[in-house]
Amino acid sequence: MKAIQMVDLQSQYYKIKSDLDNALLNVIDSAAFINGPEVRTFQAELEQYLDVKHVIPCANGTDALQIALMALDLKEGDEVITADFTFAATVEVIHLLKLKSVLVDVDYDTFTMDTEKLKAAITPKTKAIIPVHLFGQCANMEEILKIAKEHNLYVIEDDAQAIGAEFTFSDGTVKKGGTMAILGTTSFFPSKNLGCYGDGGAIFTNDDELAFKIRGIVNHGMYERYYHDEIGVNSRLDSLQATVLRKKLPLLDSYNEARRKAADFYDEAFASNPNILTPKRAEYSSHVFHQYTLRITNGKRNELRDFLATKEIPAMIYYPVALRKQKAYFQDSDPKDFVNTDKLLDEVISLPMHTELDEEQLKYITDSVLEFFEK
Numbered sequence: 001m002k003a004i005q006m007v008d009l010q011s012q013y014y015k016i017k018s019d020l021d022n023a024l025l026n027v028i029d030s031a032a033f034i035n036g037p038e039v040r041t042f043q044a045e046l047e048q049y050l051d052v053k054h055v056i057p058c059a060n061g062t063d064a065l066q067i068a069l070m071a072l073d074l075k076e077g078d079e080v081i082t083a084d085f086t087f088a089a090t091v092e093v094i095h096l097l098k099l100k101s102v103l104v105d106v107d108y109d110t111f112t113m114d115t116e117k118l119k120a121a122i123t124p125k126t127k128a129i130i131p132v133h134l135f136g137q138c139a140n141m142e143e144i145l146k147i148a149k150e151h152n153l154y155v156i157e158d159d160a161q162a163i164g165a166e167f168t169f170s171d172g173t174v175k176k177g178g179t180m181a182i183l184g185t186t187s188f189f190p191s192k193n194l195g196c197y198g199d200g201g202a203i204f205t206n207d208d209e210l211a212f213k214i215r216g217i218v219n220h221g222m223y224e225r226y227y228h229d230e231i232g233v234n235s236r237l238d239s240l241q242a243t244v245l246r247k248k249l250p251l252l253d254s255y256n257e258a259r260r261k262a263a264d265f266y267d268e269a270f271a272s273n274p275n276i277l278t279p280k281r282a283e284y285s286s287h288v289f290h291q292y293t294l295r296i297t298n299g300k301r302n303e304l305r306d307f308l309a310t311k312e313i314p315a316m317i318y319y320p321v322a323l324r325k326q327k328a329y330f331q332d333s334d335p336k337d338f339v340n341t342d343k344l345l346d347e348v349i350s351l352p353m354h355t356e357l358d359e360e361q362l363k364y365i366t367d368s369v370l371e372f373f374e375k
């Protein structure tokens with residue numbers, strides 16, 4: 001059996017190697033490393049895939065979030081609500097821009113923002129909400145957009161973990177994650193569902209004015225060469241990364257399908273074990289399984305992780321600490337308001353999840369997990 005990894009980027013690369021290597025060599029030969037035709041073509045192809053008017057590529061998913069917030073002209077101290085249970089980048093950029101983060105609990109079953117708790121967190125100072133489509137599934141965007149409309153708030157979807165996931169609204173409309181709100185952002189970090197071979201990210205919007213503004217912000221606030229109308233950043237996707245992404249974008253749906261198949265295998269194996277809760281698939285969103293995250297309800301999550309390590313099966317705890325308890329963003333809060341997050345911190349464990357898992361590996365992983373509970 002091939003060694004099991006959390007993410008197997010090498011085997012995925014070998015399947016497209018000759019085609020991709022040629023394309024990369026052509027870019028090097030052209031010397032169009034920055035803002036070359038590959039970047040513009042990728043941008044247009046992603047706009048088409050997502051059915052969104054504007055994709056603005058940038059250097060990484062953290063920049064994408066920061067730039068999206070910068071485009072909204074928020075003032076120091078304005079409040080931005082996001083989830084307590086997610087990767088730190090989402091809250092980090094709020095603080096970087098001297099805005100105030102307000103963290104809310106997540107739903108125990110979907111790991112995404114709890115919309116009742118979102119409502120309770122809104123104050124007159126609230127200006128924006130950043131729902132995170134965590135682990136590959138969209139947050140409850142219909143409800144979040146409704147709440148945002150009622151309170152006149154901006155919404156930025158953090159789609160770093162769910163590119164390709166689809167949300168179905170109650171009227172039957174289907175939209176891709178990242179394209180439902182005024183702004184969406186993503187990351188092309190190598191292990192993401194659509195990953196490049198370095199860093200990369202993008203911002204999505206259907207709003208022409210915001211798109212224009214953001215294209216300036218990513219380029220030093222320049223709208224005319226060497227005239228700087230506002231404070232911007234230097235945040236670019238380079239041509240080599242765009243070339244990788246151009247080769248992988250047509251495969252994204254099949255990559256996501258491969259992840260779903262692996263998730264189906266896991267789901268079936270664990271369905272009747274009383275100590276394991278498998279990830280819930282919400283009725284409103286397809287799941288692209290950026291992570292496959294179990295909840296271990298008998299208090300033995302850490303022992304399971306150690307046992308799997310003895311079997312050379314990697315497993316990760318995403319995430320071990322609530323953002324509100326991190327030194328950098330500490331918020332003195334009532335634990336009663338965060339019961340789900342606090343429970344999840346002790347229960348979650350993510351199993352290997354990528355496009356190259358074969359049945360032998362999946363069987364070995366599931367047998368090993370079940371063996372742990374039979375001990």
Ligand SMILES: Cc1ncc(COP(=O)(O)O)c(C=O)c1O
Nearest residue numbers: 060061062087089160187188189
């Ligand atoms: C939910 C979420 N948001 C933002 C980011 C930041 O993306 P990047 O690592 O490309 O800066 C990540 C990446 O790990 C993420 O998982």
